[in-house]
Amino acid sequence: MIERLKWHHFVGLLGLAIVVAGTWIGLFVAPAERHMGDVMRIMYVHVPSAWSALLCFTFVFVAAVASLWTSRKRWDAYMTGGIEVGCVLTALLLVQGSIWARATWGVWWDWDVRLTTSLVMLLLFCGVLALRSFIEEANRRATWSAIAAIVAFVDVPLVYFCVRWWRSLHQIQSSPETVNSAMVLPLRLNAVAFLLIAIWMIAIRARIELARLQAEDAPEPEPLAIEER
Amino acid sequence: MSDAVMPEGVIAGGWSYVIAAYSVTAIGLSVYIWSLVSRSRKPGDES
Amino acid sequence: MSNESRSRKVLAIVAVLIAGGALTFLAMGGIGENLVYYWSPSELKEAGEGARGATVRLGGLVAPGSIERGDDGLALRFAVTDGTETVAVTASTVPPAMFREGIGVVLEGELAGDGTFHTERLMVKHDNEYRAPEEEDGRSMEDLVKSLQLENG
Numbered sequence: 001m002i003e004r005l006k007w008h009h010f011v012g013l014l015g016l017a018i019v020v021a022g023t024w025i026g027l028f029v030a031p032a033e034r035h036m037g038d039v040m041r042i043m044y045v046h047v048p049s050a051w052s053a054l055l056c057f058t059f060v061f062v063a064a065v066a067s068l069w070t071s072r073k074r075w076d077a078y079m080t081g082g083i084e085v086g087c088v089l090t091a092l093l094l095v096q097g098s099i100w101a102r103a104t105w106g107v108w109w110d111w112d113v114r115l116t117t118s119l120v121m122l123l124l125f126c127g128v129l130a131l132r133s134f135i136e137e138a139n140r141r142a143t144w145s146a147i148a149a150i151v152a153f154v155d156v157p158l159v160y161f162c163v164r165w166w167r168s169l170h171q172i173q174s175s176p177e178t179v180n181s182a183m184v185l186p187l188r189l190n191a192v193a194f195l196l197i198a199i200w201m202i203a204i205r206a207r208i209e210l211a212r213l214q215a216e217d218a219p220e221p222e223p224l225a226i227e228e229r
Numbered sequence: 230m231s232d233a234v235m236p237e238g239v240i241a242g243g244w245s246y247v248i249a250a251y252s253v254t255a256i257g258l259s260v261y262i263w264s265l266v267s268r269s270r271k272p273g274d275e276s
Numbered sequence: 277m278s279n280e281s282r283s284r285k286v287l288a289i290v291a292v293l294i295a296g297g298a299l300t301f302l303a304m305g306g307i308g309e310n311l312v313y314y315w316s317p318s319e320l321k322e323a324g325e326g327a328r329g330a331t332v333r334l335g336g337l338v339a340p341g342s343i344e345r346g347d348d349g350l351a352l353r354f355a356v357t358d359g360t361e362t363v364a365v366t367a368s369t370v371p372p373a374m375f376r377e378g379i380g381v382v383l384e385g386e387l388a389g390d391g392t393f394h395t396e397r398l399m400v401k402h403d404n405e406y407r408a409p410e411e412e413d414g415r416s417m418e419d420l421v422k423s424l425q426l427e428n429g
Binding site: 032096099 | 257
Binding site for chain 1: 280284288292294298313376379397400402406408409423424428
């Protein structure tokens with residue numbers, strides 16, 4: 001089965017190799033934080049999860065527009081893959097964030113703009129997936145789920161910029177100047193790794209979807225005799 | 230001696246939180262990748 | 277070009293325009309004015325009577341030298357400042373481990389008649405500085421106030 005060794009599996013394997021290195025450095029080599037202590041190490045999965053989730057949904061926006069523009073099933077499949085992987089990453093993001101919040105802020109959750117817009121992002125894109133499963137006819141499903149995805153995307157820049165526009169409990173983005181240089185390396189390694197793993201997962205999910213869409217499109221098979229068991 | 234009730238401004242013993250967050254992430258991603266593999270093994274096959 | 281694929285292109289343009297319009301509206305402060313996550317001590321004092329009796333959030337820095345613990349070990353007294361105004365606070369909760377002088381806090385509670393703020397939900401606001409234990413924090417009170425982002429809506 002040479003078919004199985006496609007480019008995306010190499011991307012995935014590379015991502016897994018880098019995540020092992022990045023996590024090792026993040027947990028055992030990088031220093032603890034002055035005030036947060038070891039808890040700060042959650043950053044090395046939390047920030048990469050956030051970045052890759054936001055990039056997934058940005059890709060979803062592009063794929064949704066391309067799907068409407070070209071009417072090609074391939075884009076519909078890519079869009080679905082992007083939404084599903086983005087939702088998985090956002091769900092993980094919220095749980096990691098909640099754990100980090102309990103340790104530093106003292107609460108599991110608060111209706112702060114960053115947390116609220118992130119939860120809304122997860123709910124909106126889950127809604128698009130739900131919409132997809134409700135529409136039977138392929139063309140209508142592709143059209144309306146792409147439109148829903150484009151509308152849901154409005155929340156994605158909000159998740160990123162809300163902490164700069166409004167007051168929040170969540171801190172604003174850090175930069176290399178506000179982060180100890182020894183902490184930057186594991187953060188960057190895991191950011192690249194999460195992105196590669198996300199691309200890998202989207203590619204696999206899109207192939208599953210494309211196969212499903214093509215099977216759906218194929219002429220009805222001859223009715224089979226009902227097997228008696 | 231540090232006071233037990235009054236915090237010192239530094240989180241001590243944070244590893245349990247770190248382990249929890251990393252475990253959730255690893256398990257979450259593994260389960261999702263496993264679901265992708267099992268779904269791509271049998272495209273469109275319901276049995 | 278089929279009719280269907282043309283109308284789909286129109287839908288793509290309409291959807292992108294709607295999304296772009298909504299985002300521009302939000303970015304230009306369409307809801308920002310009515311959505312204040314916390315009040316600074318200055319804003320709370322300015323609101324005065326208007327802030328009494330309602331649950332509000334107060335955000336600021338823990339004023340240096342203001343932390344006092346009551347005899348019962350539960351009542352905690354400190355002051356919250358934004359560099360201009362200071363509000364006295366009583367908290368009936370055990371603060372998170374990072375609570376200290378000069379750290380940002382967000383408190384949910386009520387302003388009492390005597391001008392003290394009573395809270396049962398004390399949250400520590402960490403800023404975006406991540407430093408190793410041996411690094412000195414050379415930031416002034418002014419720098420710390422900046423990390424509160426009070427200029428944001």
